[in-house]
Amino acid sequence: xxxxxxxxxxxxxxxxxxxxxxxxxxxxxxxxxxxxxxxxxxxxxxxxxxxxxxxxxxxxxxxxxxxxxxxxxxxxxxxxxxxxxxxxxxxxxxxxxxxxxxxxxxxxxxxxxxxxxxxxxxxxxxxxxxxxxxxxxxxxxxxxxxxxxxxxxxxxxxxxxxxxxxxxxxxxxxxxxxxxxxxxxxxxxxxxxxxxxxxxxxxxxxxxxxxxxxxxxxxxxxxxxxxxxxxxxxxxxxxxxxxxxxxxxxxxxxxxxxxxxxxxxxxxxxxxxxxxxxxxxxxxxxxxxxxxxxxxxxxxxxxxxxxxx
Amino acid sequence: xxxxxxxxxxxxxxxxxxxxxxxxxxxxxxxxxxxxxxxxxxxxxxxxxxxxxxxxxxxxxxxxxxxxxxxxxxxxxxxxxxxxxxxxxxxxxxxxxxxxxxxxxxxxxxxxxxxxxxxxxxxxxxxxxxxxxxxxxxxxxxxxxxxxxxxxxxxxxxxxxxxxxxxxxxxxxxxxxxxxxxxxxxxxxxxxxxxxxxxxxxxxxxxxxxxxxxxxxxxxxxxxxxxxxxxxxxxxxxxxxxxxxxxxxxxxxxxxxxxxxxxxxxxxxxxxxxxxxxxxxxxxxxxxxxxxxxxxxxxxxxxxxxxxxxxxxxxxxxxxxxxxxxxxxxxxxxxxxxxxxxxxxxxxxxxxxxxxxxxxxxxxxxxxxxxxxxxxxxxxxxxxxxxxxxxxxxxxxxxxxxxxxxxxxxxxxxxxxxxxxxxxxxxxxxxxxx
Numbered sequence: 240x241x242x243x244x245x246x247x248x249x250x251x252x253x254x255x256x257x258x259x260x261x262x263x264x265x266x267x268x269x270x271x272x273x274x275x276x277x278x279x280x281x282x283x284x285x286x287x288x289x290x291x292x293x294x295x296x297x298x299x300x301x302x303x304x305x306x307x308x309x310x311x312x313x314x315x316x317x318x319x320x321x322x323x324x325x326x327x328x329x330x331x332x333x334x335x336x337x338x339x340x341x342x343x344x345x346x347x348x349x350x351x352x353x354x355x356x357x358x359x360x361x362x363x364x365x366x367x368x369x370x371x372x373x374x375x376x377x378x379x380x381x382x383x384x385x386x387x388x389x390x391x392x393x394x395x396x397x398x399x400x401x402x403x404x405x406x407x408x409x410x411x412x413x414x415x416x417x418x419x420x421x422x423x424x425x426x427x428x429x430x431x432x433x434x435x436x437x438x439x440x441x442x443x444x445x446x447x448x449x450x451x452x453x454x455x456x457x458x459x460x461x462x463x464x465x466x467x468x469x470x471x472x473x474x475x476x477x478x479x480x481x482x483x484x485x486x487x488x489x490x491x492x493x494x495x496x497x498x499x500x501x502x503x504x505x506x507x508x509x510x511x512x513x514x515x516x517x518x519x520x521x522x523x524x525x526x527x528x529x530x531x532x533x534x535x536x537x538x539x540x541x542x543x544x545x546x547x548x
Numbered sequence: 549x550x551x552x553x554x555x556x557x558x559x560x561x562x563x564x565x566x567x568x569x570x571x572x573x574x575x576x577x578x579x580x581x582x583x584x585x586x587x588x589x590x591x592x593x594x595x596x597x598x599x600x601x602x603x604x605x606x607x608x609x610x611x612x613x614x615x616x617x618x619x620x621x622x623x624x625x626x627x628x629x630x631x632x633x634x635x636x637x638x639x640x641x642x643x644x645x646x647x648x649x650x651x652x653x654x655x656x657x658x659x660x661x662x663x664x665x666x667x668x669x670x671x672x673x674x675x676x677x678x679x680x681x682x683x684x685x686x687x688x689x690x691x692x693x694x695x696x697x698x699x700x701x702x703x704x705x706x707x708x709x710x711x712x713x714x715x716x717x718x719x720x721x722x723x724x725x726x727x728x729x730x731x732x733x734x735x736x737x738x739x740x741x742x743x744x745x746x747x748x749x750x751x752x753x754x755x756x757x758x759x760x761x762x763x764x765x766x767x768x769x770x771x772x773x774x775x776x777x778x779x780x781x782x783x784x785x786x787x788x789x790x791x792x793x794x795x796x797x798x799x800x801x802x803x804x805x806x807x808x809x810x811x812x813x814x815x816x817x818x819x820x821x822x823x824x825x826x827x828x829x830x831x832x833x834x835x836x837x838x839x840x841x842x843x844x845x846x847x848x849x850x851x852x853x854x855x856x857x858x859x860x861x862x863x864x865x866x867x868x869x870x871x872x873x874x875x876x877x878x879x880x881x882x883x884x885x886x887x888x889x890x891x892x893x894x895x896x897x898x899x900x901x902x903x904x905x906x907x908x909x910x911x912x913x914x915x916x917x918x919x920x921x922x923x924x925x926x927x928x929x930x931x932x933x934x935x936x937x938x939x940x941x942x943x944x945x946x947x948x949x950x951x952x953x954x955x956x957x958x959x960x961x962x963x964x965x966x967x968x969x970x971x972x973x974x975x976x977x978x979x980x981x982x
Contacts, residue, residue: 250953
């Protein structure tokens with residue numbers, strides 16, 4: 240028996256937490272928003288979601304095989320990337336476009352940097368940015384929500400503000416937009432679950448949403464401090480981005496102070512792009528820009544070394 | 549921003565109510581020549597010599613060292629390399645017991661303790677080989693002699709016992725509280741300190757009550773501490789109690805205090821009042837598969853295998869045997885390894901309780917930063933070391949790490965952060981030597 244003792248460095252006990260569990264919990268928290276999306280826009284959304292997931296997972300497995308690395312699909316991270324990418328796509332986007340986005344997200348956005356934990360940019364958002372640049376028409380062709388008269392295309396509220404859309408409509412998702420971003424109440428349910436169970440902290444969503452709200456209130460109209468801030472918070476991908484994209488551990492700062500700065504930057508860039516930029520929506524690019532700033536933020540927000548000021 | 553306080557499940561319920569049991573002398577003890585922080589001892593005996601329990605068998609002329617005494621009566625069998633719980637293998641004196649278990653004649657009650665000067669007491673403590681029994685085994689006579697330019701205003705009795713599973717200090721407080729206090733008063737006298745704080749984690753309410761009954765006044769206070777890990781780490785404890793932070797690379801002296809552990813104060817009592825060298829101590833033997841776990845008074849040098857047998861053996865095959873607690877203890881490769889002065893417990897895990905570190909990718913979740921008591925970034929340190937960037941790890945203050953293990957404990961990737969830190973410290977030490 241003496242030959243069989245296991246020797247390893249301390250500690251010898253661990254929490255039950257695992258990276259895989261975290262990924263699956265985040266995935267679970269996104270399910271309500273997905274169901275809402277499919278209900279609101281119809282079955283085509285489901286095919287987009289499934290295509291996003293399957294192509295992301297296959298790409299991950301293929302590249303890990305090619306790299307000679309262990310295939311780690313069980314960790315759920317590729318699935319989550321595919322899911323998040325699908326959530327920020329229009330419901331009527333051709334499935335081959337979705338697949339291209341997933342391949343880009345995993346191959347270039349994640350694996351090219353060295354795989355899980357090493358990527359600079361949020362892979363799902365990198366995928367979306369790529370699709371928006373490559374096929375802008377597909378990426379801006381919107382489907383009307385269930386119950387609307389004209390079922391083909393219309394602008395998202397951000398393109399053409401307030402065409403008969405109430406705050407309540409925004410809240411329950413009765414508007415056109417991307418699959419996973421429209422139903423705010425479903426997103427908030429998932430976000431609440433993540434906050435309560437400690438999988439995300441409040442810092443990034445709070446400073447992101449607050450900054451975007453204040454910025455659009457201050458500069459969102461012809462006169463100062465009269466912008467429709469609540470409209471800006473509830474529309475576009477702000478809620479999805481603030482709770483589920485910007486909080487991605489890998490691409491956000493490590494400390495709470497850093498997270499507040501990161502969220503502030505995301506909110507600021509979102510506001511600038513939405514109000515003064517060429518695109519109607521700014522969440523995706525705002526987060527990607529702040530992803531790039533993350534190492535810098537980490538450098539200047541190191542924790543205080545014990546025994547020093 | 550506030551630190552996250554985390555308490556791993558404490559697993560103390562199996563042994564906290566069990567009175568200390570004396571195991572007595574065993575047929576053979578193995579006494580390594582290095583059991584403390586400092587210079588190793590040289591043997592003072594040769595094979596064939598007869599010794600008694602408490603007979604001096606090894607010492608060093610160096611100041612930072614502590615002599616070693618036989619823990620049984622019998623004869624020296626050999627002086628050879630043997631398994632060592634921390635160092636892998638080390639030269640040790642092997643003593644075969646004659647079964648009579650006689651004490652050395654030098655062990656006698658001392659009556660005139662009140663008239664002893666500070667220097668005399670320090671010499672007794674040194675001659676009795678007392679070291680810190682909390683784990684680091686730093687020679688106590690040095691801890692009790694702060695440099696003149698550093699005035700000490702507070703003595704802290706460390707009774708936190710924050711390591712899961714361990715209950716030896718807890719039991720000692722319930723069963724020998726007066727002696728612990730006597731030992732503490734001696735240490736305070738040596739230091740010339742008037743104020744003392746007895747720091748106990750709130751998960752030991754009975755011990756708090758017992759200690760309060762004996763002393764609780766303006767100068768000696770019993771405080772109940774929140775239970776979290778690593779509350780009992782020296783620097784953390786000083787911060788919790790006095791709101792003072794020991795500067796990087798510094799010692800408790802630097803912030804005007806001295807910290808000693810419960811069992812150490814008990815050993816000081818035995819040394820000063822009985823002239824009894826440190827050759828036995830209380831350890832906790834626990835783990836799901838130990839048939840009769842308990843708090844056992846064992847002779848230093850007793851082999852782990854013998855102790856497990858004394859505790860009724862195991863209900864299934866051992867997968868991991870840890871000397872110390874599960875957070876900082878060391879996994880052993882053989883049951884032939886002996887208990888040394890600094891050993892606080894033996895924890896045995898069966899196959900189902902062992903989770904080997906998988907060392908998956910870091911997902912930058914930041915949990916390790918939130919819990920690190922030293923304000924370090926374990927994630928960045930570990931990644932630097934993995935890339936062989938020991939210089940970068942040093943810049944990230946890897947040398948401040950106290951190896952408490954809470955970062956690896958919370959890590960969802962089960963990353964072996966402590967193992968990497970130990971490697972880096974070794975590399976940096978070697979570099980300095982060159």
